[in-house]
Amino acid sequence: MFEVEIKYKVSSLADLRKVVSGIANPLGVSEEEDHYFNHPCRDFAATDEAVRIRLHGDGEVIITYKGPRLGSVGKTRVEINIKVDGFNNAVDFLRRLGFSEVASIRKRREIYTVDKYTIYLDDAGDLGSFVEVETMVSSEQLTDAMAKDILRFSEEKLGLSPSQIEPRTYLELAMENRR
Amino acid sequence: MFEVEIKYKVSSLADLRKVVSGIANPLGVSEEEDHYFNHPCRDFAATDEAVRIRLHGDGEVIITYKGPRLGSVGKTRVEINIKVDGFNNAVDFLRRLGFSEVASIRKRREIYTVDKYTIYLDDAGDLGSFVEVETMVSSEQLTDAMAKDILRFSEEKLGLSPSQIEPRTYLELAMENRR
Numbered sequence: 001m002f003e004v005e006i007k008y009k010v011s012s013l014a015d016l017r018k019v020v021s022g023i024a025n026p027l028g029v030s031e032e033e034d035h036y037f038n039h040p041c042r043d044f045a046a047t048d049e050a051v052r053i054r055l056h057g058d059g060e061v062i063i064t065y066k067g068p069r070l071g072s073v074g075k076t077r078v079e080i081n082i083k084v085d086g087f088n089n090a091v092d093f094l095r096r097l098g099f100s101e102v103a104s105i106r107k108r109r110e111i112y113t114v115d116k117y118t119i120y121l122d123d124a125g126d127l128g129s130f131v132e133v134e135t136m137v138s139s140e141q142l143t144d145a146m147a148k149d150i151l152r153f154s155e156e157k158l159g160l161s162p163s164q165i166e167p168r169t170y171l172e173l174a175m176e177n178r179r
Numbered sequence: 180m181f182e183v184e185i186k187y188k189v190s191s192l193a194d195l196r197k198v199v200s201g202i203a204n205p206l207g208v209s210e211e212e213d214h215y216f217n218h219p220c221r222d223f224a225a226t227d228e229a230v231r232i233r234l235h236g237d238g239e240v241i242i243t244y245k246g247p248r249l250g251s252v253g254k255t256r257v258e259i260n261i262k263v264d265g266f267n268n269a270v271d272f273l274r275r276l277g278f279s280e281v282a283s284i285r286k287r288r289e290i291y292t293v294d295k296y297t298i299y300l301d302d303a304g305d306l307g308s309f310v311e312v313e314t315m316v317s318s319e320q321l322t323d324a325m326a327k328d329i330l331r332f333s334e335e336k337l338g339l340s341p342s343q344i345e346p347r348t349y350l351e352l353a354m355e356n357r358r
Contacts (some may be wrong), residue, residue: 041220080272083264096244140201
């Protein structure tokens with residue numbers, strides 16, 4: 001499966017929350033602590049890949065590999081998610097193999113769903129507030145068409161303008177903030 | 180935790196099964212399919228490490244990192260085990276990161292426990308039949324003393340001679356069989 005998503009930077013989540021609550025179903029709130037790792041012999045900043053261990057507020061731990069961006073619109077990547085039974089073991093496993101932690105990001109994420117879209121209202125602390133609109137497609141050929149659907153939906157239903165698009169990942173934003 | 184284990188090569192499991200059944204408690208039988216991977220930029224054969232995905236007959240999947248052998252007697256290693264929710268995803272994750280599968284080994288393993296020891300009667304197909312006696316210790320300083328305990332226990336209680344010790348791992352045996 002391929003994840004297609006577009007992220008918008010917003011000045012406040014309050015207005016968006018009103019709009020989103022009116023049209024979408026709330027799925028809950030998730031506190032997420034994301035730990036990003038670099039590869040022992042590949043520079044993920046150059047290859048545009050990522051390895052992340054996500055610790056959810058409820059204790060669930062997910063290891064994720066994200067492949068390089070595909071397609072011309074939005075952000076489409078191969079994504080592999082593995083649910084694991086312990087955060088410390090997962091960190092220790094990657095460290096022993098030479099992976100090094102490069103950034104950690106905490107965010108509070110409100111999750112909604114409407115039609116084929118998942119909408120995230122993200123408070124990412126120092127990095128700011130963001131709205132992500134995401135969906136999954138079964139083949140790479142479908143990603144550009146789906147990204148255009150997301151653009152249209154976001155503009156018409158959520159009042160988000162293409163000028164608000166934030167093309168950088170949270171990891172990239174965190175790395176740039178550090179400089 | 181550090182795993183301390185000694186492995187003995189035996190010509191048949193039948194005689195050992197009688198002895199072991201008389202003194203130890205059976206914990207069950209496990210069918211295991213072990214897939215070993217090499218690191219993208221380290222030669223695990225040289226560094227004496229291993230990464231393994233084990234698929235149990237009941238569907239459980241465990242990813243394991245094994246560190247280099249420590250101590251002078253037996254085989255002591257750092258071992259990190261992570262239970263994951265899917266075999267194919269785990270394989271795909273490692274492959275995307277550049278790990279390559281080097282061998283797969285199927286074995287049928289009867290598991291017993293007595294005192295502080297776990298005893299495995301392993302039918303490893305072409306590789307032969309083996310008895311492993313294993314225990315865990317909390318610090319590296321305790322490993323050599325514990326290995327001597329295992330040697331004594333194996334000789335006195337199981338009738339296994341130090342001359343039967345097989346120092347090679349299943350992975351090393353599989354790699355040598357291939358040549």
